[in-house]
Amino acid sequence: MKHLLLALMLTTAGTVLPPHAKAEQAPVVAQTPATVYYRSATVDGVKVFYREAGPAGGPVVLLLHGFPASSHMFRNLIPTLADRYRVIAPDYPGFGQSDAPDHTRFAYTFGHYADLVDGLLGQLGAKSYAMYVMDYGAPVGYRLALKHPERVTGLIVQNGNAYDEGLREFWDPIKAYWADGSAKSRDALSGLVTLPTTIFQYTDGVRDVSRISPDNWVHDQALLDRPGNKDIQLDLFYDYRTNVPLYPQFQAFFRERKPPTLIVWGKNDKIFPEEGAHPYLKDLPDAELHILDTGHFALEDKLDEMAPLIRGFLDKQVAKR
Structure with missing residues (x-):
């Protein structure tokens, strides 16, 4: 009887839960992780690997990687976008999981890369796209923009250069190679494809290195160390000179087309320093x-x-375009 009266009193007065108890809440439904697909397409006779995720009919976001990385650098970003956007992240030939033909039989140039990415997007039916450009991804993406300016719905620029102000001291040995094209100047760049430099690219300027997975440089260096890959990279260092005369055309594209643009730039980068961000x-x-x-x-x-x-x-800027 006492228990019944206590129950009635609690019901009419309102139940007071003990401090350690929790009120019943609606169950939390976890968001389903995005499925990332790892695919390849043959473009002009070359296997081009790419990561793809998101709805087939969603706005396309093209992710263009830098040196010495690959689409692997976007592995954590892709799932954050793939619920709404169709994300496509290719590996250039000589990088990641794409083919790496011998450099004497294949033109490792930024113009060729832009053509191959263009061909891949054509096969995938991507008729318009926002571009995330980083490092090498900037000249590849901007060359693509010159080919099809009407297709670019937006730009996300992360340490990707399009201005003379962004080529500072780090580039002096590479500029020496551009100037004479000699074997001596080429050999002087060999250190740029070694493990210490790869580690440097991931860790220099980072405040908390414990946030950087060592898997990055282990992955990238294993690919750099493949037979013949050093010459591929040295060819690309030399060809980078062809991007600089195009800077005025890239800049004209920005002015004339005015694509919505987000710039997110690591200020401590010695390769593409902050001086390259502000001229945009x-x-x-x-x-x-x-x-x-x-x-x-x-x-x-x-x-x-x-x-x-x-x-x-x-x-805000791309989804409804």
């Missing part, structure tokens, strides 16, 4: 600029800051 605003005054306290591969330690910026930009 001369040609794209409405661009959104964020300077981050990190180095070259900003996604590795600043994904938690960058993903919301990228997602917010795409949702």
Whole structure:
């Protein structure tokens, strides 16, 4: 009887839960992780590997990697976008899982890369796209933009250069090679494809190196160390000179087409330093600029800051275009 009266009193007065108890809540439904597909297509006789995720009919986001990486550098970003966007991230020939023909039989040039990416997108039916360009991805993407300016729905620029101000001291030995094309100047660049340099690219300028997975340089260096790959990379260092005369055309594209642009730049990067970020605003005054306290591969330690910026930009500027 006492128990019944106590129950009635609690019902009428309102139950007071003990401090350690929790009120019943609706169950939390976890978001289904995005499925990433690992595919290849043959473009002009070359196998081009690419990662793809997201709805087939979604707005396309093209992710263009830098040196010495591959689409692997986007492995953590892709799932944050793939619920709404069709994300395509290729590996250039000589990088990642794409073919790496002998450099004497294949033109390792940025113009060729742009043509191959263009061919891949044609096979995939991607008729318009926003581009994330980083490092080598900038000249590849901007050359693609010159081919099809009407297809570019937006730009996300991360340590990707299009201005003379962004080629500073790091580039002096490479410029010497551009100037004379000699075997001596070529050999002087051999250190750029070694493990210490690869580690440097991932860790220099990073405040908390414990946020950087060592898998990055183990993965990249294993691919750099493949027979013949050193010559592929040295060919590309030399061909980079052909991008610089195109800078005025890239800049004209920015001014004339005014693509919505988000710039997220690691300010401590010695390869493409902060000086290369600010000139974009001369040609794209409405661009959104964020300077981050990190180095070259900003996604590795600043994904938690960058993903919301990228997602917010795409949702606002690209999703409805």
